[in-house]
Amino acid sequence: MQMQRQNPAAGATLGGRTLVITRPAGTAAALARKVRAQGGVPMLLPGLSLRGASDPAAARTALEQALADDLLMFTSPAAVAFAAALSPLLTSSTVLAVGHGTARALQRHGISAPLVPARQDSEGLLDHPALRELAGQRVALIGAPGGRGLLGEQLVMRGAQLRELHVYRRVAPRLDRRHIDALLQLPPSALVLLSSAEALNHLCRLLPAPALARLLAATAVVSSERLAAAASAAGFARVLRAASALSADLLDAAARAG
Numbered sequence: 001m002q003m004q005r006q007n008p009a010a011g012a013t014l015g016g017r018t019l020v021i022t023r024p025a026g027t028a029a030a031l032a033r034k035v036r037a038q039g040g041v042p043m044l045l046p047g048l049s050l051r052g053a054s055d056p057a058a059a060r061t062a063l064e065q066a067l068a069d070d071l072l073m074f075t076s077p078a079a080v081a082f083a084a085a086l087s088p089l090l091t092s093s094t095v096l097a098v099g100h101g102t103a104r105a106l107q108r109h110g111i112s113a114p115l116v117p118a119r120q121d122s123e124g125l126l127d128h129p130a131l132r133e134l135a136g137q138r139v140a141l142i143g144a145p146g147g148r149g150l151l152g153e154q155l156v157m158r159g160a161q162l163r164e165l166h167v168y169r170r171v172a173p174r175l176d177r178r179h180i181d182a183l184l185q186l187p188p189s190a191l192v193l194l195s196s197a198e199a200l201n202h203l204c205r206l207l208p209a210p211a212l213a214r215l216l217a218a219t220a221v222v223s224s225e226r227l228a229a230a231a232s233a234a235g236f237a238r239v240l241r242a243a244s245a246l247s248a249d250l251l252d253a254a255a256r257a258g
Contacts, residue, residue: 013255014040018190020218022047022199025173027078031193031247038251043182043190045215046173047199050078050144052085053167060086062165066140067091069163071130073151074098074114075143080105082168083142098125099246120244121224122150135159144168146198172202183211190218191254195245197230204234221253 018041021028025046032042053059063086066072073096074080080102083089089109097103099120106114117124125131139160141151144167155162192215194200204212212235219238220231223245231239242253 014038016041018043018187019254020045020186020190020192020215022192022194022196022203024048024050024078024170034247034251038255045179045183045203047196047203048170049173051169051171052082054169056086059165059167063087063167066142066163066165067093069093069138069140071096071137071139073125073139073141074102074106075141075151077101077105078168079143080109084109086167094130096125096128096130098122120246122148125151126154131155131158137161139163140165142167144170146170170198172206175206180208180211183207183214186214186218188217191257192218192220193250193254194220194227194231195223195250197227200230200234219257221250221257223250
């Protein structure tokens with residue numbers, strides 16, 4: 001657990017409030033820095049851990065084949081990082097990224113101009129002009145197992161010859177005494193940043209009742225209507241909707257919290 005306090009900077013918008021970051025272990029540092037820059041107190045409470053493919057050799061072979069498909073779709077920055085660890089991303093295919101973070105990750109690995117939808121989620125990706133006519137197109141969907149399955153279903157319905165390639169896995173996080181002790185001191189004014197129903201489910205299952213009660217007494221800041229419903233069902237009495245899962249949108253919603 002990392003929980004650091006500092007005096008809010010001039011013009012900061014978070015006013016010393018604690019923000020619980022539930023992003024996967026090892027991926028929250030940049031968001032934590034942004035919280036501090038806006039005068040908040042980041043608390044890292046990972047709702048997920050990320051692991052490589054269970055069979056790396058098979059995943060590498062599948063990825064090398066997929067790099068010759070007509071169209072490649074990367075579903076997260078993690079998908080890019082784990083794919084690049086398996087094989088260089090050398091391709092002449094059309095490449096789509098679910099959002100700007102994923103696009104930046106692709107650029108770091110040599111894909112100079114990935115396509116990015118205006119709305120950075122699965123629905124926005126499906127609205128991209130490159131995905132309107134897919135009959136007979138070989139499409140590789142690169143990510144992790146699980147999730148809603150919306151992208152795969154819609155791509156097949158549009159006629160794509162779909163290859164779903166799992167280059168990493170999302171698993172339950174390892175929470176220790178430090179996480180529990182920090183939660184037991186969590187003030188009711190805290191805000192919990194949520195962008196994954198799977199992460200929320202893990203936290204509800206793994207946290208002991210007193211720690212979970214303190215978490216649910218805070219305000220959830222969620223990235224979608226679907227997640228708002230999940231947060232309410234989990235027991236959050238106060239839920240705020242952000243425009244998207246982007247850090248800037250989550251922090252903007254947090255700054256406007258009463």
